[in-house]
Amino acid sequence: MYLEKFDMELRYGENSHEKAEMFGKPAFKILHEGKQISFNNILDAESAFVIAKNLKKLNGYGSVVVKHQTPCGASVSKSKVDSILSAILADEESSFGGILSVNFEFDEECALAIKKKYLEVVIAENFTKEAIEVLKSKKIRILKVRDYEPKVGKPAFGAFLIGERKLPDLVFKHVAGPKLSESEMTELIFSYIVVEGVKSNAILISKNLTTVGIGTGQPSRKRAAWIATSLAGEKAIGAYAASDAFFPFPDGLEILANAKVKAVVAPMGSIRDSEIIDAANKLGISFYKANGRVFRH
Structure with a gap:
């Protein structure tokens, strides 16, 4: 794929001492x-x-x-x-x-x-x-x-990586803890839609269809959960959380449960999935499985 340089001057690049250019026609x-x-x-x-x-x-x-x-x-x-x-x-x-x-x-x-x-x-x-x-x-x-199909991409090794950007189906499977009502499931869907746009590792907490705590860009999912709950404070009580990928250990889920988050949606696929499900049941937190992860780097 060849893209011509777009005739638009940018004020500067990522930093003020760096130049930047745009190729292709933006939407x-x-x-x-x-x-x-x-x-x-x-x-x-x-x-x-x-x-x-x-x-x-x-x-x-x-x-x-x-x-x-x-x-x-x-x-x-x-x-x-x-x-x-x-x-x-x-x-x-x-x-x-x-x-x-x-x-x-x-x-x-x-x-x-x-x-x-x-x-x-x-x-x-x-x-x-x-x-x-x-x-x-x-x-x-x-x-x-105007409407367009979003993509993800970055330059690497003198070439460009281009990939699709789309949400998995927003149908979640109940795997642990109490089941949620239809309106409560809407909260989980909202959380998962927004966490897709958060830099990974990401944990997002919402309440009343509004974000209250976002843990973003951490190499540790446990740390992302800690940041999200710290920012949410008392608003985490009875709130809903989404993780952009699976919990590798129960510790991140425990942080959310200790903050009294009511329900969590996350993909699964860890070798410790059974430990995560057991932890959710013991903690009394509702846990739903998403259809795929939504990493963004």
């Missing part, structure tokens, strides 16, 4: 730029957009805030504004200077709800004219994205 249109868009802005924008798009699998409006290609917060709500604000407030400190993507038409009410200079970029498939004018006045970059 977005810049409606307002202001300060020139950067390499990192584009990577963060896609990370946010793909998660928001996947949240269309649930009823309601979905919003995601991303920094460093990892979600700070995500939320699904019956209200557009509530969805946006809940995603931001899920981790307000980290969301500052982040990138917001939504899976609905972005209107004036949404634009007015955002604090001045709080976000770097807003991404949606459609914007109203009024929303564009409000966002311009706040000096926020605006990216309109």
Whole structure:
């Protein structure tokens, strides 16, 4: 596959002393730029957009805030504004200077709800004219994205690795602990959709279809669970968790159970799966098996 260089200047590469280029035609249109868009802005924008798009699998409006290609917060709500604000407030400190993507038409009410200079970029498939004018006045970059098939890829050894990016079927199998109701299963689905966009090893905790704790980018799944529960604090009580891959040992599950998380969804495939199931039953935590892992590196 040969891709031509796209005629768009980037402010800089991953760091300010590094140059960057884009090849191929991107699936977005810049409606307002202001300060020139950067390499990192584009990577963060896609990370946010793909998660928001996947949240269309649930009823309601979905919003995601991303920094460093990892979600700070995500939320699904019956209200557009509530969805946006809940995603931001899920981790307000980290969301500052982040990138917001939504899976609905972005209107004036949404634009007015955002604090001045709080976000770097807003991404949606459609914007109203009024929303564009409000966002311009706040000096926020605006990216309109057309539908496309997302991929994963990285340069390696002078070549490029390109792979598919898609969710497994979101049908989970009950394997341990109490069974959940239909509404509770929606919480697990939400958690698993969002954890797909979190850098591995990843553990994500949610409550009321909003993230409350995200443990990301750790070489140890136990450590990711500890970070997620530490960030969630008391919000972990009665909450729902997703792991992007199997638990190699019961210790990560124990951390979630000790924080009083109610239910967990994770893939299986460890040589210690039986130990994990036994631990879930002893701890009284609901455990569901996902149809596949969702590592993101």
